[in-house]
Amino acid sequence: MITIGQLADYAGVTIKAIRHYHERGLLPEPDRDSSGYRRYTAKDAIDLVKIRTLANAGVPLARIKDLLDAEPDALAAAIAEIDHNLQDRIEELRRTRDQLAELRGGDRLFVASEVADHLDDLRELGVSERRIRVERDGWILMQTASPEDARVWIAEKRELMTDPEFRALYLEHDAAYDWSPNDPRLPALADRTRDWFAKHHSRSESRPVHNPTIARLAEQSQPGASSPAWDRLAQLMEG
Numbered sequence: 001m002i003t004i005g006q007l008a009d010y011a012g013v014t015i016k017a018i019r020h021y022h023e024r025g026l027l028p029e030p031d032r033d034s035s036g037y038r039r040y041t042a043k044d045a046i047d048l049v050k051i052r053t054l055a056n057a058g059v060p061l062a063r064i065k066d067l068l069d070a071e072p073d074a075l076a077a078a079i080a081e082i083d084h085n086l087q088d089r090i091e092e093l094r095r096t097r098d099q100l101a102e103l104r105g106g107d108r109l110f111v112a113s114e115v116a117d118h119l120d121d122l123r124e125l126g127v128s129e130r131r132i133r134v135e136r137d138g139w140i141l142m143q144t145a146s147p148e149d150a151r152v153w154i155a156e157k158r159e160l161m162t163d164p165e166f167r168a169l170y171l172e173h174d175a176a177y178d179w180s181p182n183d184p185r186l187p188a189l190a191d192r193t194r195d196w197f198a199k200h201h202s203r204s205e206s207r208p209v210h211n212p213t214i215a216r217l218a219e220q221s222q223p224g225a226s227s228p229a230w231d232r233l234a235q236l237m238e239g
Helices: 004-011 015-023 042-056 061-067 072-104 113-125 129-145 147-160 164-178 185-203 211-217 228-238
Strands: none
Touching (some): 004 015, 004 042, 061 072, 113 147, 129 147, 164 228
């Protein structure tokens, strides 16, 4: 007869695990002796080793009780079924890991690689994350509505961003989000923007600047993507 502590040491489990197995009905709880201690037998030790072995192999505790005294054929069939379920679980976990890997890719989970590269370029340029989110969400919508047009527009947008004057206008527009709608810098920014696009458009009639690209300079299409200053800037650019 051995104590619960001795039983735990022998089987290589914790006393807490033995008590849990008692609660789950896997290991019968012995009566207490005159001193109030539980006393376990060799059979308890053997059963506990079996429980530990099955549990470590991944057998659900709910199935272990039926397998402890199962015939060899029944045990083999049950183990094969459990193994099949584990394989399904492994495949599910692999898919989850793949999805997590995609999520670590940030924007690349939602937009084409050309768009993701463009957004990375904006970050290096110092564009605010607020503005980048607006761009990303706009590209998600455009790619869904018209993938072919989106490919043309992103090529055009990336070409525009190579122009130092356009980049300066873009950054100033981004900063203008937080300006007062009465800021005296807004009319000047609107004039410079109109002048730039007029000059750019007149350079090459064979590759006109598409309206969606122009419109994105004063993005107004998404909820929460504007501000009083941007609204005022859009009005000035239309005037």
